[in-house]
Amino acid sequence: MHIIRHAQELRAQVRSWRERRELVGFVPTMGNLHGGHLALVDEARKRCDRVVVSIFVNPTQFSPGEDFEAYPRTFDADCQALAQLETDVVFAPPLEEVYPDGPRLRTRVEVPELNDILCGAFRPGHFTGVATVVTKLLNIVQPDLAVFGRKDYQQLMVIRTLVRDLSLPVQIVGGEIMREADGLAMSSRNQYLTAAERSRAPVLFRVLSDLAERLHTERADPAVLEAEGIEALRAAGMTPDYVSIRRADDLGHPGPGDRELVVLGAGRLGKARILDNVPVSLAEGR
Ligand code: PAF
Numbered sequence: 001m002h003i004i005r006h007a008q009e010l011r012a013q014v015r016s017w018r019e020r021r022e023l024v025g026f027v028p029t030m031g032n033l034h035g036g037h038l039a040l041v042d043e044a045r046k047r048c049d050r051v052v053v054s055i056f057v058n059p060t061q062f063s064p065g066e067d068f069e070a071y072p073r074t075f076d077a078d079c080q081a082l083a084q085l086e087t088d089v090v091f092a093p094p095l096e097e098v099y100p101d102g103p104r105l106r107t108r109v110e111v112p113e114l115n116d117i118l119c120g121a122f123r124p125g126h127f128t129g130v131a132t133v134v135t136k137l138l139n140i141v142q143p144d145l146a147v148f149g150r151k152d153y154q155q156l157m158v159i160r161t162l163v164r165d166l167s168l169p170v171q172i173v174g175g176e177i178m179r180e181a182d183g184l185a186m187s188s189r190n191q192y193l194t195a196a197e198r199s200r201a202p203v204l205f206r207v208l209s210d211l212a213e214r215l216h217t218e219r220a221d222p223a224v225l226e227a228e229g230i231e232a233l234r235a236a237g238m239t240p241d242y243v244s245i246r247r248a249d250d251l252g253h254p255g256p257g258d259r260e261l262v263v264l265g266a267g268r269l270g271k272a273r274i275l276d277n278v279p280v281s282l283a284e285g286r
């Protein structure tokens with residue numbers, strides 16, 4: 001496994017794979033890898049001949065006052081885990097390789113419809129930072145396929161939309177959500193939870209799953225379910241940001257004819273912000 005820090009060297013490597021007609025898969029990360037990331041790398045490995053994983057803690061996607069400085073950086077352990085999964089290249093650029101003029105975005109990539117809703121309403125500028133860095137990374141790596149986790153559902157939608165709208169020649173794959181035994185979705189930020197908060201954290205998945213079930217079996221009113229979800233999270237000691245039922249394909253509010261939906265939620269427990277989602281298909285029988 002090679003560790004490459006500069007875009008030019010990475011491009012030369014990818015070009016040489018291309019000349020041999022090898023398919024290149026890419027998994028962008030901010031490091032501090034857990035089982036969720038490793039499943040994404042596995043997915044890329046299954047589908048491609050070569051796998052590039054980037055590790056870059058992207059400053060432009062952290063809102064003021066968020067945890068950019070404190071974000072856990074565990075490069076050596078990450079590389080060990082990636083080597084075991086037969087990753088070909090870890091791309092770990094220094095800040096100036098990604099932002100030669102500093103992380104003040106003169107040029108931005110934005111998906112306005114998705115930018116300020118749901119998580120975007122609570123993290124100003126977050127999705128602009130994500131969309132911009134992902135576009136830059138895709139341009140640097142030029143993979144055939146890139147895998148992003150479904151846990152960050154809105155992020156996945158932002159990326160699918162920008163790839164389609166900007167005609168980027170890459171296939172986007174959504175990787176399964178990996179969960180702890182009690183249902184909590186794996187996330188680097190789970191380590192901010194104290195023991196007491198950690199024992200309460202699975203409530204988010206339980207509440208979203210319960211709403212999804214009732215949407216499916218009772219065809220209950222989404223607005224009523226959302227309000228109940230918020231109350232249930234509060235009662236369990238979380239500070240909910242939102243619970244929302246949306247169309248799965250574009251995160252719009254569902255109308256009577258919409259069948260493929262997703263129940264999304266996010267909230268705070270102490271220093272950690274946790275988020276999750278559960279898909280619901282109303283096309284299947286009750
Ligand atoms: O999901 C993440 O870890 C980040 O948002 C990403 C996609 C690597 C962009 O910095």
